[in-house]
Amino acid sequence: MRHYPVFLDLTGRTIVVSGAGEVAVAKLRLLLKTEARIVVCGTDPDPAVSDWARQGRIDLIEGPVAAGHVDGAVLVYGANGDAALDASAAELGRAAGVLVNIVDNLEDSDFITPAIVDRDPVTVAIGTEGMAPVVARGIKARLEEMLPARLGDLVRIGGGFRGRVEQLSSKARRAFWSKFYFETGPDAFAEGAEAARDELERMLAEGVEVRRGFVHLVGAGPGDPELLTLKARRLLHEADVVIHDRLVSKEILELARREATVLEVGKKGFGPSWSQSDINALMIGHARDGDRVVRLKGGDPTVFGRLDEEIEALTSAGVPCEIVPGITAASAAVASIGQSLTKRGRNTSVRFLTGHDVAGFADQDWRSLAHEGATAAIYMGVRASEFLRGRLMMHGARPDTPVTAVENASRPDQRVIATTLLDLPHALEAADPEGPVMLLLGVAPRAVASVPEEARKAL
Numbered sequence: 001m002r003h004y005p006v007f008l009d010l011t012g013r014t015i016v017v018s019g020a021g022e023v024a025v026a027k028l029r030l031l032l033k034t035e036a037r038i039v040v041c042g043t044d045p046d047p048a049v050s051d052w053a054r055q056g057r058i059d060l061i062e063g064p065v066a067a068g069h070v071d072g073a074v075l076v077y078g079a080n081g082d083a084a085l086d087a088s089a090a091e092l093g094r095a096a097g098v099l100v101n102i103v104d105n106l107e108d109s110d111f112i113t114p115a116i117v118d119r120d121p122v123t124v125a126i127g128t129e130g131m132a133p134v135v136a137r138g139i140k141a142r143l144e145e146m147l148p149a150r151l152g153d154l155v156r157i158g159g160g161f162r163g164r165v166e167q168l169s170s171k172a173r174r175a176f177w178s179k180f181y182f183e184t185g186p187d188a189f190a191e192g193a194e195a196a197r198d199e200l201e202r203m204l205a206e207g208v209e210v211r212r213g214f215v216h217l218v219g220a221g222p223g224d225p226e227l228l229t230l231k232a233r234r235l236l237h238e239a240d241v242v243i244h245d246r247l248v249s250k251e252i253l254e255l256a257r258r259e260a261t262v263l264e265v266g267k268k269g270f271g272p273s274w275s276q277s278d279i280n281a282l283m284i285g286h287a288r289d290g291d292r293v294v295r296l297k298g299g300d301p302t303v304f305g306r307l308d309e310e311i312e313a314l315t316s317a318g319v320p321c322e323i324v325p326g327i328t329a330a331s332a333a334v335a336s337i338g339q340s341l342t343k344r345g346r347n348t349s350v351r352f353l354t355g356h357d358v359a360g361f362a363d364q365d366w367r368s369l370a371h372e373g374a375t376a377a378i379y380m381g382v383r384a385s386e387f388l389r390g391r392l393m394m395h396g397a398r399p400d401t402p403v404t405a406v407e408n409a410s411r412p413d414q415r416v417i418a419t420t421l422l423d424l425p426h427a428l429e430a431a432d433p434e435g436p437v438m439l440l441l442g443v444a445p446r447a448v449a450s451v452p453e454e455a456r457k458a459l
């Protein structure tokens, strides 16, 4: 793009046109639409130029352009239809630091005037870098047909209401104006300006569907779409924006509407990730735009989901939010091996542990976990497996304590690795899991027919 289009504010600025004949008249017709002060320098003025001068619409100076005329001007046109006269006007202009256009001489011009479709204040400028004026004219003719002759008047009426519509959220504003300009406004305007104003008043009184942004912090469950709650499924379907972690499965994301914006902010293992403050800003930004945001997290958002940071950020930004629980990976993993998390006679409590926390491998109450029958669901435990084994055995856990690792619980690629505390690190290393893994301490798979097919194969 050699020529960059801009719309120049000419109010109260001076434009100098060198030349007062036919060539100048063509330029002046357009320039007279602006609010500029127009100075025309030339001899033998065209009758139209003389008329404009008499009407006070231009200042006509009979004679060639001089340095004093161009001083302080914003544009200079060489419109004499005479190369020598135009060149000297251009030289004066440039000496004064003013942008110069020589009519029909692209090479010696600093700027060019585009073809224009004028529905002031709607103005369409068309340029072809001077390469194909016919193309510009063709486009102009089509646009002239396409844009109603009184579009400008309609826009001016709308413009008068901008202040009042400004009160709405940016999303509601967009909805308001597109309804007015593309649906109700043109019909009303066909009956006159008053009818168009009445329509705007009516729309303001009735209100467009003004939605307040809202964030639902939704549990996506462990992966199987059928393990979504009905509420999660409905909210996904209604969302304008879905912001999800990497753990959320593709099948679940497909439940979002096609028009929804779906953004992944996940982090892979210990790899680079979105910072929490960027995620917060993203949610808040969309909610402020009036979007229905679903913040989708794997499993249950309240379990190792860094939920509180997000709720606090939303609350302090004044964005309303709600938690929608989901099925946590521990429930899915234990179900997949036909067991329960609590069992009469075995354990009266179950613990949800994380293998690592912000400070590294997470410390726990090892003594009580080492007891026979103690049951725990260990999230993010693969890397910590050796550490876990060491701590538990140090506190007296039996080496043959059952541990079951479930990779991709509830997903088609689910894998069950049944082992013992002693063999845990080795079994994990041999299995080399790629998906998320739940370690179930104190439970072995139940070897019965109710165990799902995939799990049975892996046993």
Ligand code: SAH
Binding pocket: 222, 223, 247, 297, 298, 299, 300, 301, 302, 303, 304, 305, 327, 328, 329, 330, 332, 333, 378, 379, 380, 381, 406, 407, 408, 409, 410, 411, 436, 437, 438, 439
């Ligand atoms: N909020 C989630 C947990 C997030 S922490 C929930 O409630 O499930 C991430 C850890 O969850 C993973 O490292 C893994 O230990 C576990 N996890 C998540 N989905 C899993 C799945 N489908 N199978 C096994 N473990 C899973």
